[in-house]
Amino acid sequence: MEAEMKNGIHVNEDKLTKTRVVKSPVLRRILTFLMVFGPGLIVMEADNDAGAVSTYTQAGAQYGTKLLWILLILLPVTYFCQEMVVRLGIATGEGHAAMIYKRFGKWWGRFSLFDLELVNFLTLITEFAAISLALSKMGISPYLSVPVSAIGLIFLVVSGGYLRWERVTVVLCLLDAVWLVLAFMSHAGIVQVAHDTVIPGMPRGGLTTNLFFMIIAIVGTTVAPWQLFFQQSCIADKKLRFKDLPFERFDTLIGAVFTVIVAGSMMLVGNVLFQKGISYEDPAQMAGILGPILGSFAKNAVLLLMCNAAVLGTMAISLSSSWAYGEVMGWEHTLRKKFKEAPQFYCFFVGAILFAAAIVLIPNAPLQLIIVGVQVLAGLMLPSAIVFLQLLLNDKELLGEKFSNKPWNNAINWVIITILFILSAILAVQVMLPGLFS
Amino acid sequence: MKMMNGTMHAGIGDDYKKEFYVVHPLFDKPEKKLNPDDLGKMKMTRSVKFSLVTLRFYLIGMIILAFYRVLEMSGAFH
Numbered sequence: 001m002e003a004e005m006k007n008g009i010h011v012n013e014d015k016l017t018k019t020r021v022v023k024s025p026v027l028r029r030i031l032t033f034l035m036v037f038g039p040g041l042i043v044m045e046a047d048n049d050a051g052a053v054s055t056y057t058q059a060g061a062q063y064g065t066k067l068l069w070i071l072l073i074l075l076p077v078t079y080f081c082q083e084m085v086v087r088l089g090i091a092t093g094e095g096h097a098a099m100i101y102k103r104f105g106k107w108w109g110r111f112s113l114f115d116l117e118l119v120n121f122l123t124l125i126t127e128f129a130a131i132s133l134a135l136s137k138m139g140i141s142p143y144l145s146v147p148v149s150a151i152g153l154i155f156l157v158v159s160g161g162y163l164r165w166e167r168v169t170v171v172l173c174l175l176d177a178v179w180l181v182l183a184f185m186s187h188a189g190i191v192q193v194a195h196d197t198v199i200p201g202m203p204r205g206g207l208t209t210n211l212f213f214m215i216i217a218i219v220g221t222t223v224a225p226w227q228l229f230f231q232q233s234c235i236a237d238k239k240l241r242f243k244d245l246p247f248e249r250f251d252t253l254i255g256a257v258f259t260v261i262v263a264g265s266m267m268l269v270g271n272v273l274f275q276k277g278i279s280y281e282d283p284a285q286m287a288g289i290l291g292p293i294l295g296s297f298a299k300n301a302v303l304l305l306m307c308n309a310a311v312l313g314t315m316a317i318s319l320s321s322s323w324a325y326g327e328v329m330g331w332e333h334t335l336r337k338k339f340k341e342a343p344q345f346y347c348f349f350v351g352a353i354l355f356a357a358a359i360v361l362i363p364n365a366p367l368q369l370i371i372v373g374v375q376v377l378a379g380l381m382l383p384s385a386i387v388f389l390q391l392l393l394n395d396k397e398l399l400g401e402k403f404s405n406k407p408w409n410n411a412i413n414w415v416i417i418t419i420l421f422i423l424s425a426i427l428a429v430q431v432m433l434p435g436l437f438s
Numbered sequence: 439m440k441m442m443n444g445t446m447h448a449g450i451g452d453d454y455k456k457e458f459y460v461v462h463p464l465f466d467k468p469e470k471k472l473n474p475d476d477l478g479k480m481k482m483t484r485s486v487k488f489s490l491v492t493l494r495f496y497l498i499g500m501i502i503l504a505f506y507r508v509l510e511m512s513g514a515f516h
Contacts (some may be wrong), residue, residue: 093471
């Protein structure tokens with residue numbers, strides 16, 4: 001820490017962000033937390049992207065409140081996965097792609113990077129498709145909505161620097177709290193909701209193939225490979241210090257809790273269709289149905305929230321791609337630098353956004369094929385990414401005892417890895433060979 | 439006045455004033471992090487190596503299946 005002193009009097013050079021002086025240790029902790037706060041919330045809430053809106057609302061529309069308990073189980077799963085990334089990022093100050101490359105060699109480094117870049121790019125296309133769909137329902141042409149969204153995202157990332165990007169993104173994340181208002185408006189019975197959240201149960205009809213794959217989809221939506229890469233790179237970019245570890249853990253926990261609450265709210269909104277016996281097609285169709293039932297506010301809010309989810313997802317996913325590629329290529333890869341100081345990093349980001357947006361605007365683009373690709377690659381990548389994470393966190397040669405996993409960490413993580421491995425393999429095989437499970 | 443570990447004590451007679459500095463991570467002095475550059479590839483036990491080789495074959499197999507499925511969906515086999 002640096003104190004600037006002039007004639008024995010402390011001079012606070014930047015009162016907004018750089019240095020503050022407080023009188024009590026409690027205030028110091030609160031202020032430090034507020035300065036550290038950001039990457040944990042962003043990585044968690046950005047995971048509630050357009051695909052997640054679709055999955056959670058569909059789960060609510062098809063099974064009511066019966067699958068809420070899965071979200072409660074996924075809360076510690078997603079927290080434990082990201083907490084490992086937090087430790088690794090703070091301890092090394094490097095991104096996840098760079099760590100895999102350096103500690104596991106070129107083959108795994110290139111494979112992880114290629115897989116990440118491919119699945120992220122395909123996901124970007126689906127996010128822009130969601131923006132196009134949502135705003136089309138509001139009467140805005142895709143030829144206007146998609147380019148404007150793309151340019152807005154590029155402007156936010158390229159022109160602002162780390163702090164402005166983080167603040168705007170945190171606000172976008174907090175906008176998702178409107179899902180809670182919609183859930184309240186849906187008038188789901190609070191006793192039923194509490195019961196189905198805490199006590200695991202099965203919908204009427206038992207464990208069918210469709211239900212099984214819906215459960216896998218919820219798991220796959222809540223824990224995504226790009227999150228590991230994103231948060232570690234973000235922590236490295238923000239230059240979080242060793243002493244920030246407990247604060248960043250808390251940030252991640254807040255993000256996990258908020259995200260799961262928002263996801264549950266999405267299920268409750270979908271539950272309105274379940275209660276009315278209306279079949280579900282997609283979130284935009286659901287919004288149209290909600291209009292006459294809950295009012296035009298609900299309809300417009302769902303469409304705009306879907307758009308917000310896609311924007312958040314696009315930003316986080318494209319940044320995780322750019323950070324990872326920059327780390328492996330040895331480019332300057334930080335939002336702290338201006339465009340001309342990190343041109344390759346920003347060009348990669350801009351290129352990914354523009355290319356994905358352009359594909360969505362192609363008439364008859366093979367979106368179904370792209371969605372299948374996303375599911376398969378994410379399913380393939382998740383367990384292997386977490387295996388590497390687990391190995392890296394047991395790397396005592398690098399991390400020492402302080403930052404490496406404790407035996408209880410390992411026990412929990414291997415259970416998570418085993419379950420995710422089985423679920424993702426089943427999902428990948430089901431998507432590739434759909435006849436196998438019918 | 440003296441400052442230790444982000445805490446500044448200002449002595450004015452017998453009065454004792456304590457102030458705490460909070461510095462944003464982006465504007466703090468850089469820390470020396472744990473550096474993997476000099477360590478090379480991770481040392482692994484035989485079982486870990488075996489598991490990674492198995493994982494490699496599993497992933498290659500699944501990717502081949504994925505390409506087959508993509509080709510099938512695009513109508514290449516019709």
